[in-house]
Amino acid sequence: MFDVEKIRQDFPMLVKQPELIYFDNGATTLKPQCVIDAVTSFYTEHTSNVHRGDYAIAATNDRLYDGTRKIFAKLINSDPLEIAFVHNVTAALNQIAYGIGEELREGDVILLTKAEHASNLLPWFRLAREKNLKIEYIETDSQANISVESFRKAMHEKVKAVSIAQVTNVLGSIQPVKEIAAIAHQYGAYVIVDAAQSVPHMKVDVKELDCDFLGFSAHKMCGPDGVGILYGKKELLEKLSPIFMGGDMNARFSSDTNMILKNAPIRFEAGTPNIEGVIGAGAAAEYLMSIGLDNIHEYERKLRAYFIEKMKKLDNIELYNPDNIYGPVAFNGKGVFAQDAAGWLASKDIAVRSGNHCAKILHEIIGTDQTIRASLYFYNTKEEVDRFVEAAADISLENAVGIFF
Ligand SMILES: Cc1ncc(COP(=O)(O)O)c(C=O)c1O
Structure with a gap:
């Protein structure tokens, strides 16, 4: 039985600061x-x-650290040896792009969307510049949704990798990854999933999606900072060259520069990892x-629907993703600079993010690079939404205060 009041008791910040409305979960x-x-x-x-x-405490930590692979394997339905621990989803995506990049040749195409976070654009942009590859964008609707048809149109023989967020970070568009993977694989292209905003909020099954690689960050799913999960199909992980070289990930090396690396996933964990974080x-x-x-998914979907219906009724608010069924509510106070409006909300103990949310080409879809993003998690409540909407109703140029009020 999902009991949000009971769940809130698990979070010291919510218990200690009951007045705080934390809507910056994205x-x-x-x-x-x-x-x-x-x-x-x-x-x-x-x-x-x-x-x-070689002592008992170290053995305990080996067991806890490597045992965590089993937990994540259960979470996303993979094999534990397909789980590597990196620093965050950014590191996972960089690692994937770097590794795949070795296979790519001039003129090859990487397929992305304009709704991606910088972490899923810049590693590919760099690769494209270094190797004369082409970046192409899958057409989306005005709320950043890819249709299977538009993906089919975007796909062609030159496409070697498709990298997309399963749930986009500003508009919460849920992309049809399974269908995309099936089509992309017919062309022999890799399918990479930025699952930063999906794994924390919904059941994700890598076998069902049949994606080749997937990454997410622990801090966006109630875990510590500095831990990312890199999933790759076993045979593909084994082929991927690691970015970082160093301790633990090597089996042996000699003064003539010969080196033999360990198998995946340890190969991707050079140096002392974030053990306590993992x-x-x-x-x-x-x-x-x-x-x-x-x-969690069901609760958030209903709460978000309640939220959006209330926001739709406010004349002073412009919404950017009213038809999406999930994820953050992205909006502006009409005529009010997003950061000023966020400052007004902050003065009411409400935490949101304003600006471009690292999705710096999303403006080509939604026509603005400044929005307020109110992003929910399963510990948020209807009462918080009510208080939020009350405060949002008063967003105006007269009320706007800077973030450092
Ligand atoms: C979709 C998406 N991708 C990538 C990232 C980057 O996450 P991190 O900073 O944990 O690497 C984020 C974080 O905002 C995100 O929402």
Whole structure:
């Protein structure tokens, strides 16, 4: 039984600051006590490195750290050895682009959308510049949704990789990844999924999607900062060259520069990893699974529908994604600079983000590079939405205050 009031008790920030309305979950999420405990206990009870020590505490950490692969494998229905721990989804996407890049040749095409986060554009842009590749964009509707038909039109023989967000970070467009993967694979193209805004909010099954690579960040799913999950199909991960070289990821090397690397996934984890972060991320994934990703998705979808219906009634508000069924509510106060409006909301103890949200070419779809993004998570409530809408109704040039009021 999904009980939001009970869930809120798990989050010290919500308990300690009941007046705070935290609607900036697209940027990062609050942490439940179980995650805080998992990280704290590493510092207070069992600090050590991993894969290096021959004593009991080190063995405990090896078990906890590598055991976390099993937790994430369960979360996204993969094999544990298809899970590598990196710094964030940005690192995962860079790693994927770097690795795939070795295979690409002049004139090859990477297919993206204009709704992507910088993390899913810039690694490909760099590759395109270095290797004379072409970037092409899949056509979307005005709320950044790809239709299967538009994807079919965008696909051709020269396309070697398709990289898209499963849920876009400003408009919450849910893309038909499974259908896209099926079409892209007919052309032999790789399918890469930026799952930063999907894995935290819905059940994601990599086998069902049949994507080749997928990445997400633990901090956006109640976990610690500095941990990203890089998934790749086993045979593809094994072929991918790592960006970082160093300790742990090598099997042996000699003075003549010969080096033999370990197999995936350790090959992608050069140097001491964020051990406590990974253990905490595992606690977060278990926490989300204990609530149920389907329950989370359903609750958020209903809350968002309630939110958007109320926002639609405000004459002073322009909405950019009223027809999308999921994700953030992106809007502006008519004639009011987004950051000023966010400042007004902040004066009412409401946390949102304003600006372009790192999606710096999305303006080519929605016609503005300044929006306010109110992004929900499963611990938000109808009462918070009511308070938010009340404050949003008063967004005006007269009321606008700078963010540093
Ligand atoms: C869709 C999407 N991709 C990538 C990122 C980058 O995430 P991180 O900063 O954790 O690497 C974000 C974060 O805002 C995002 O929403």
